[in-house]
Amino acid sequence: xxGYYLDLAVRSLKRNKILTAxxxxxxxxxxxxxxxxxxxxxxxxxxxxxxxxARLFYPQVDPNTLDGYVAGQTxxxxxxxxxxxxxxxxxxxxxxxxxxxxxxxxxxxxxxxxHPYFSDGVMTTADFFGMFDAPFQYGGGWxxxxxxxRAALVVIADFLNDKLFGGANSVGKVIRINDHDFRIxxxxxxxxxxxxxxxxxxxxxxxGDGDGVFMPLQTARSMDMGPEDTECYASVxxxxxxxxxxxxxxxxxxxxxxxxxxxxxxxxLDGYVKQQIALGRFKRSDTALLGLMGWLSDQxxxxxxxxxxxxxxxxxxxxxxxxTVGLLLxxxxxRSREIGVRRALGATRRAIFAQxxxxxxxxxxxxxxxxxxxxxxxxxxxxxxxxxYASLAHLDIQMFLFTFVVALVASLIAGLLPAxxxxxxxxxxxxxxx
Amino acid sequence: MSVHPMIAALRKHKAGVILIAMxxxxxxxxxxxxxxxxxxxxxxxxxxxxxxxxxxFLVTQQWVGAPSGDDPDSIAKLDALExxxxxxxxxxxxxxxxxxxxxxxxxxxSWTGSVALKPGSDLRGGTxxxxxxxxxxxxxxxxxxxxxxxxxxxxxxxxxxxxRDQRQPSLVIVSKALGDKLFPKGDAVGKAVYFNGDTMxxxxxxxxxxxxxxxxxxxxxxxxxxxxxxxxxxxxxxxxYLIRTKPGRLEAAMRAVTPTLYKTNPMRVLDDDSVKSFADxxxxxxxxxxxxxxxxxxxxxxLLxxxxxxxxxxxxxxxxxRHRQIGVRRALGARKIDILxxxxxENLLIAGIxxxxxxxxxxxxxxxxxxxxxxxxxxxxxxxxxxxxxxxLGQAAVFVPARRASNVPPVVATRSV
Numbered sequence: 066x067x068g069y070y071l072d073l074a075v076r077s078l079k080r081n082k083i084l085t086a087x088x089x090x091x092x093x094x095x096x097x098x099x100x101x102x103x104x105x106x107x108x109x110x111x112x113x114x115x116x117x118x119a120r121l122f123y124p125q126v127d128p129n130t131l132d133g134y135v136a137g138q139t140x141x142x143x144x145x146x147x148x149x150x151x152x153x154x155x156x157x158x159x160x161x162x163x164x165x166x167x168x169x170x171x172x173x174x175x176x177x178x179x180h181p182y183f184s185d186g187v188m189t190t191a192d193f194f195g196m197f198d199a200p201f202q203y204g205g206g207w208x209x210x211x212x213x214x215r216a217a218l219v220v221i222a223d224f225l226n227d228k229l230f231g232g233a234n235s236v237g238k239v240i241r242i243n244d245h246d247f248r249i250x251x252x253x254x255x256x257x258x259x260x261x262x263x264x265x266x267x268x269x270x271x272x273g274d275g276d277g278v279f280m281p282l283q284t285a286r287s288m289d290m291g292p293e294d295t296e297c298y299a300s301v302x303x304x305x306x307x308x309x310x311x312x313x314x315x316x317x318x319x320x321x322x323x324x325x326x327x328x329x330x331x332x333x334l335d336g337y338v339k340q341q342i343a344l345g346r347f348k349r350s351d352t353a354l355l356g357l358m359g360w361l362s363d364q365x366x367x368x369x370x371x372x373x374x375x376x377x378x379x380x381x382x383x384x385x386x387x388x389t390v391g392l393l394l395x396x397x398x399x400r401s402r403e404i405g406v407r408r409a410l411g412a413t414r415r416a417i418f419a420q421x422x423x424x425x426x427x428x429x430x431x432x433x434x435x436x437x438x439x440x441x442x443x444x445x446x447x448x449x450x451x452x453x454y455a456s457l458a459h460l461d462i463q464m465f466l467f468t469f470v471v472a473l474v475a476s477l478i479a480g481l482l483p484a485x486x487x488x489x490x491x492x493x494x495x496x497x498x499x
Numbered sequence: 500m501s502v503h504p505m506i507a508a509l510r511k512h513k514a515g516v517i518l519i520a521m522x523x524x525x526x527x528x529x530x531x532x533x534x535x536x537x538x539x540x541x542x543x544x545x546x547x548x549x550x551x552x553x554x555x556f557l558v559t560q561q562w563v564g565a566p567s568g569d570d571p572d573s574i575a576k577l578d579a580l581e582x583x584x585x586x587x588x589x590x591x592x593x594x595x596x597x598x599x600x601x602x603x604x605x606x607x608x609s610w611t612g613s614v615a616l617k618p619g620s621d622l623r624g625g626t627x628x629x630x631x632x633x634x635x636x637x638x639x640x641x642x643x644x645x646x647x648x649x650x651x652x653x654x655x656x657x658x659x660x661x662x663r664d665q666r667q668p669s670l671v672i673v674s675k676a677l678g679d680k681l682f683p684k685g686d687a688v689g690k691a692v693y694f695n696g697d698t699m700x701x702x703x704x705x706x707x708x709x710x711x712x713x714x715x716x717x718x719x720x721x722x723x724x725x726x727x728x729x730x731x732x733x734x735x736x737x738x739x740y741l742i743r744t745k746p747g748r749l750e751a752a753m754r755a756v757t758p759t760l761y762k763t764n765p766m767r768v769l770d771d772d773s774v775k776s777f778a779d780x781x782x783x784x785x786x787x788x789x790x791x792x793x794x795x796x797x798x799x800x801x802l803l804x805x806x807x808x809x810x811x812x813x814x815x816x817x818x819x820x821r822h823r824q825i826g827v828r829r830a831l832g833a834r835k836i837d838i839l840x841x842x843x844x845e846n847l848l849i850a851g852i853x854x855x856x857x858x859x860x861x862x863x864x865x866x867x868x869x870x871x872x873x874x875x876x877x878x879x880x881x882x883x884x885x886x887x888x889x890x891x892l893g894q895a896a897v898f899v900p901a902r903r904a905s906n907v908p909p910v911v912a913t914r915s916v
Contacts, residue, residue, distance in 0.1 A: 091805050171768055181563050181768045244564050300696040369872050370791050384525045388809040391518040395816035
């Protein structure tokens with residue numbers, strides 16, 4: 066039976082080529098636009114560490130004065146001052162914990178004829194790699210003792226290892242960063258979480274390739290490397306010794322095993338702040354302990370424009386579907402005589418309904434196919450944008466299948482009204498009119 | 500022509516009428532919001548930075564093995580390196596003027612702080628926020644900003660200072676916007692202000708007509724024109740030079756600048772991003788805005804085309820269906836123009852209803868966008884403009900099928916009855 070409907074549908078679609086082409090193109094445009102924008106949005110709002118994100122949390126405290134403070138309505142600052150970060154780090158109340166800041170690392174090549182260049186650097190502490198599941202190609206991270214001893218050690222990314230050592234095992238070798246020698250202890254495999262969640266509010270690195278060098282925080286600071294972003298909450302006389310200044314420049318992450326551990330850590334954090342208030346260092350008692358995904362949405366890491374484009378595209382798709390309903394309806398009503406004949410010859414209402422839905426489905430699949438091409442074209446356009454996420458914009462298999470689901474659902478919804486109108490039509494008047 | 504029979508006729512095509520009205524309503528809602536977005540973006544891009552932007556480029560470089568900048572001796576060394584560079588740049592044949600600077604408008608690198616009229620105000624609670632530019636006596640000339648009151652810096656005003664030195668400048672030039680914000684009477688020149696909660700006063704010696712802050716993001720929108728220029732040559736492990744070339748010599752100067760700097764001192768980092776024309780800085784700063792405006796424009800055009808196609812499709816079908824009625828009306832004395840008007844008026848009626856719903860939708864959509872995307876309220880003129888556009892679009896789309904209807908001969912009425 067389906068074969069017969071298909072045949073009928075194709076015949077009917079062929080009868081009015083312009084109208085058919087119009088329907089398919091309208092649907093394809095709507096689908097192409099929405100799949101393109103949705104792919105970009107999915108890329109931007111994805112989970113950077115799916116296996117781990119549920120266990121990673123971002124503690125926040127608020128060392129600001131009471132100016133402009135409204136109890137319960139003021140959010141704690143995004144970053145921490147050095148004393149708080151270190152106190153929380155050394156308390157070791159979580160399974161793993163690390164503090165971090167971003168810096169520009171100036172890499173000085175061994176060969177005299179090469180010019181030095183910059184690489185994105187991270188100043189952090191020992192647990193960073195284990196906590197974030199950063200995979201090593203050679204060697205490993207450094208230890209908490211190395212942190213305290215300010216050892217000049219460094220972990221480098223695969224792309225930097227390729228550039229400096231041609232991809233060979235470089236553990237134990239020395240590289241010169243910001244005029245100091247660092248011994249390489251580990252080389253990462255390709256590691257670039259999207260978005261780069263741990264850089265939020267520390268600098269402007271949201272997407273794109275991962276960082277190039279990772280250094281112990283205290284070592285880097287003792288060699289005078291500064292954080293990319295500093296926010297001071299009181300008048301500053303000396304920013305050279307950032308560790309002592311009333312300035313926030315560190316982000317902290319903790320790994321907590323289960324929800325009981327989360328509750329414990331939150332009360333530990335509250336207790337810490339109460340203690341600081343008692344000591345007179347703090348005035349505000351607010352704390353926060355957001356999970357990784359909660360932190361990303363709090364930071365609004367997904368650009369507004371990307372979300373706006375999704376709104377726009379789906380509005381566009383809606384209009385395209387309404388338009389297709391109209392055109393299918395016009396086509397269907399024009400064929401009332403044919404329907405009358407079929408009904409008179411014994412076709413049931415269900416058969417007529419099925420016939421029209423098959424026709425709508427064909428329009429949908431054709432629209433989906435062309436829409437897919439348009440989406441690929443759209444993503445090609447996105448890849449040529451200068452945004453740091455541009456190169457990641459690819460249609461994956463899920464979105465590929467999703468395109469057809471959207472197309473089919475859209476066309477079947479569009480086909481419902483015309484098909485229903487066709488099947489409730491009484492055959493006699495149509496035949497009489499003939 | 501009476502509207503009554505028309506409404507009676509439309510009652511028989513409820514589905515079609517609703518579909519066209521819906522499509523018009525949605526189109527109106529999206530198109531006028533999209534045009535509003537285009538307008539805001541284009542407006543952003545078109546605001547003048549205050550600079551004379553032609554023949555301007557920026558060099559950002561970092562020293563290798565530079566002194567730390569922590570003690571007076573090493574600060575003097577850093578300053579010597581910087582002055583050596585400045586001398587070499589000024590000696591280039593295509594260069595007109597050079598200033599060291601910490602940032603320029605549209606560059607994503609800001610140094611902001613507060614200004615107050617009283618000493619020792621709280622850092623975050625100053626009278627106004629401002630962005631700082633640090634340069635020497637050539638800063639104004641190189642930027643190409645116009646002095647409207649007071650005087651320019653002289654070479655004697657310029658001091659060198661370590662990047663981390665927190666002392667405030669003793670004199671500054673402010674933008675007129677900032678001057679007027681602090682001193683609404685417009686007499687800022689000669690007055691003392693206090694920067695960043697400091698207790699040492701700073702004297703305003705001049706006012707420039709207009710100078711934008713570096714950042715173009717929304718966080719800076721509250722003090723977009725409130726800028727301060729201080730006569731300070733900053734000494735750090737990096738330096739930035741803004742260079743104005745002789746007219747038409749921009750490319751030649753940009754090509755020559757890297758070799759010149761390496762010749763002066765090879766121990767520095769200069770990479771692909773180090774030398775940037777102001778045109779590139781501008782296009783980088785506004786690329787997202789322009790991209791969004793173009794995208795919105797394309798979507799609007801496609802939407803209008805799709806809606807027009809839908810109207811043509813459904814009206815053509817109605818014309819085909821009503822062939823006989825049209826024949827009867829023609830036989831009873833209706834002229835061609837009457838039939839044409841009938842379909843046009845019918846479309847106006849449907850589009851009008853759709854547009855009324857569309858206005859409500861447009862305002863609703865605008866409110867959703869205000870809530871979710873930090874957008875501003877859409878002026879009513881956009882809705883009215885959109886209304887005119889969709890009504891005209893409806894009329895244009897209905898014209899071809901209506902013309903076909905008016906050409907139905909009266910004889911159709913008598914045939915095949």
